[in-house]
Amino acid sequence: MLQTADKPTSKREGLRRETLALILATAERIFAEHGFKGATMQAIADEAKLPKANLHYYFPTKQALYRQVVERIFNIWLDAAESFDTEASPEDALGTYIRKKMEISRSHPYGSKVWANEVIHGAPIIHDYLETTLTEWTESRIEVIERWMAEGLIDAVDPRHLLYMIWSTTQHYADFSHQITTLNGGVPFDDAQWAQATECVTNIILKGIGVRRGVPS
Amino acid sequence: MLQTADKPTSKREGLRRETLALILATAERIFAEHGFKGATMQAIADEAKLPKANLHYYFPTKQALYRQVVERIFNIWLDAAESFDTEASPEDALGTYIRKKMEISRSHPYGSKVWANEVIHGAPIIHDYLETTLTEWTESRIEVIERWMAEGLIDAVDPRHLLYMIWSTTQHYADFSHQITTLNGGVPFDDAQWAQATECVTNIILKGIGVRRGVPS
DNA sequence: GTCTATAGAATGATAGAC
DNA sequence: GTCTATCATTCTATAGAC
Numbered sequence A, B: 001m002l003q004t005a006d007k008p009t010s011k012r013e014g015l016r017r018e019t020l021a022l023i024l025a026t027a028e029r030i031f032a033e034h035g036f037k038g039a040t041m042q043a044i045a046d047e048a049k050l051p052k053a054n055l056h057y058y059f060p061t062k063q064a065l066y067r068q069v070v071e072r073i074f075n076i077w078l079d080a081a082e083s084f085d086t087e088a089s090p091e092d093a094l095g096t097y098i099r100k101k102m103e104i105s106r107s108h109p110y111g112s113k114v115w116a117n118e119v120i121h122g123a124p125i126i127h128d129y130l131e132t133t134l135t136e137w138t139e140s141r142i143e144v145i146e147r148w149m150a151e152g153l154i155d156a157v158d159p160r161h162l163l164y165m166i167w168s169t170t171q172h173y174a175d176f177s178h179q180i181t182t183l184n185g186g187v188p189f190d191d192a193q194w195a196q197a198t199e200c201v202t203n204i205i206l207k208g209i210g211v212r213r214g215v216p217s
Numbered sequence C: 001g002t003c004t005a006t007a008g009a010a011t012g013a014t015a016g017a018c
Numbered sequence D: 001g002t003c004t005a006t007c008a009t010t011c012t013a014t015a016g017a018c
Helices: A010-038 A041-046 A050-059 A062-079 A090-107 A109-120 A128-151 A160-176 A177-183 A193-207 B011-037 B041-048 B052-058 B062-079 B089-105 B109-120 B128-152 B159-175 B177-183 B191-208
Strands: none
Touching: A010 A041, A010 A062, A010 A109, A010 A128, A010 B011, A041 A050, A041 B159, A062 A090, A062 A109, A062 A128, A090 A109, A090 A128, A090 A160, A090 A193, A109 A160, A109 A177, A109 B109, A109 B159, A109 B177, A128 A160, A128 B177, A160 A177, A160 A193, A160 B109, A160 B159, A160 B191, A177 B062, A177 B109, A177 B128, A193 B191, B011 B041, B011 B052, B011 B062, B011 B109, B041 B052, B052 B128, B062 B089, B062 B109, B062 B128, B089 B109, B089 B159, B128 B159, B159 B177, B159 B191
16 A cells, blocks of 8 residues: 555565555554563564564564653653644744644553653663753753743743743653543543643643743734 | 650550561562562662561561552642642632642652552452542542532632642652652752742742632631 | 564572582 | 572474374
């Protein structure tokens, strides 16, 4: 289905792609549910209905497989902040960013959990990402936020703490989903509840930093 | 040092208490850094400078030791919300609660991480706590928040999402401390930075829910 | 590329001397 | 209560047939 038909190996390549995607998706869930050490290659193989040795054919080590899972969610989050560049007003830029982060919490709960796990344990595997990519990314967003403050579009708040608040509140709905579901009577959020959570989080944060709203820039 | 001297076994009891406390404190750190499965009884024993068999003398299984660690941080958090009952205004009650939660993130970072890990993995060990104690505790706090809303002291927001926001933002400074330290130039927060973080988080949340401030009730 | 079988290392828990 | 020695199990990774 994915082969481009102009190469003799395209069919094989397509199968390879599918198997890779299957392994990554399954590994993401198992790592999220059991942690790096708690997840076993056997469990991932069983869930993907593949022999364990096949996993080692596609990924040399358990750590290599894990690292790809972590990199995936990380890049999805980085891309979610493009509104910082495309939207002029803090209301649109931050509002869009928060809403996208909430969507990702819903669509990629396992990836978010794996990331949380990794950072909680001191980021032993992706420490370099924090020091390079994340640091640069954060600095560039801080500049934008400081510009808004200088223009009087939002209150004077430490941009870092604002980012931490957005990260923590949005990811909480993914990482602590089990606790939230339990407090929701054992039932996961439905569409309306996700929409309400998103609106509530967005409103409190935007109001909390004194965003001048409804101003057509 | 802890014996009360009125019992012949008090000296032995005191030693027992100290050993128990040492094991629990060490286990909390090792579980936080490596997860339940990643933490080994050998590693805990080595760090506590005790033979591994002694751990099994005090705690029958690894899981029993882990459970006590989780219960400890859980109870500390429950107690931190007494301001809901002792303070009349939402500004004082919520402000005190948020500040206490931030203090706990600083004083008990390992316990917070162990809890986060446990919930992320679906709370396999302390699931009963979520369904009983936490559910009842949450319901009772929601009642208080709804009363504030009915009295027009805060905006109409879903009390659950307000609680989730307080939990996630405050615990983020413990659970993601490694990421925060990295973004702080590799240096952990000092006293001033903790104070600033606490003030920033408190201000944004209280303003975000429209708390009528400075009103001497 | 797929699969079976297994090597080699680590872990939770216990037995039993002191 | 403390500690050494050890058993039974489990896991990562690989060898080698197909």
